[in-house]
Amino acid sequence: MKTRLLSSTAVTGWAAAWLLAAFLAMPGCHRAVPAPQSVGVTTAHAESWRGGDDYAKVTYPVVVGGVDAARLNPVIQRWIGARCPIPAENAPQPSSAAACVAAFSTACATLKHKYEDAGAQPFGCTLDANTEIKLDAAGLLGVAYTTYSYTGGAHGSTVVSYLNLDLASGRVLTLKDFLNAPDAARLSSALESAVRANRHIPADQSLKQAGFFVDRLPVPDTVLALPRGLLFTYQSYDVAPYVLGQPHGLVPYSALNGMIRAEGVLLRLRTLEKP
16 A cells, blocks of 8 residues: 655645634634725715704714724714804813704804893804715725804804724824824925915915915814825914915825825825826
């Protein structure tokens, strides 16, 4: 009878495969589930309230279907609630869109009674919050959230917020998650170039001559990661008068070379950039 001998290479390979199978079979040892690169999102959900001349509406993003919805929607709701413009001092911050509408309506009624008791002209309160999905790719959900509120006075207030939501961790990302400690002068220069291009301000005109409060722009906290670069936005009165709205500019990634985090989401996002 002939005996077949296995080569040392075959024995080694078989042993490695057996050890790997045994390891994966151990309790708690499972193959990692790939992080989602995108999720289904809708903005067809709104909470509204109307009483006389008063109106409040909050439209917010909703992840639809699967475990991602149960994991990410509470994060989105808390983020929306934290940006509720409640016209009351020391009011608790709402934790959802519905709570925002309720809190705004309650604070509005109290404020109107106070003003009317003081002899002020009657006015209607308004809250109009809208959502636009800017990105759902490369493991990142990008949302532009704009709120307009009016609670008396010469004019209302518009605030722009950006949500950068990491789909794998469920964390809300900020500028420090995108960039290493940036060169402030270089980033400010890139911001100025982007704002000038957006506003069509000629090179021989200073920002102050164009109506801004400053000639050197600070780096705002309001930033949105997009495939072509980082979109920065200033709120009303940050760097310019109300009439100029919210100045903004898209800083291309080429202007951020050397500042982008090596392990950050921007490296994945840049692969989506079209020539």
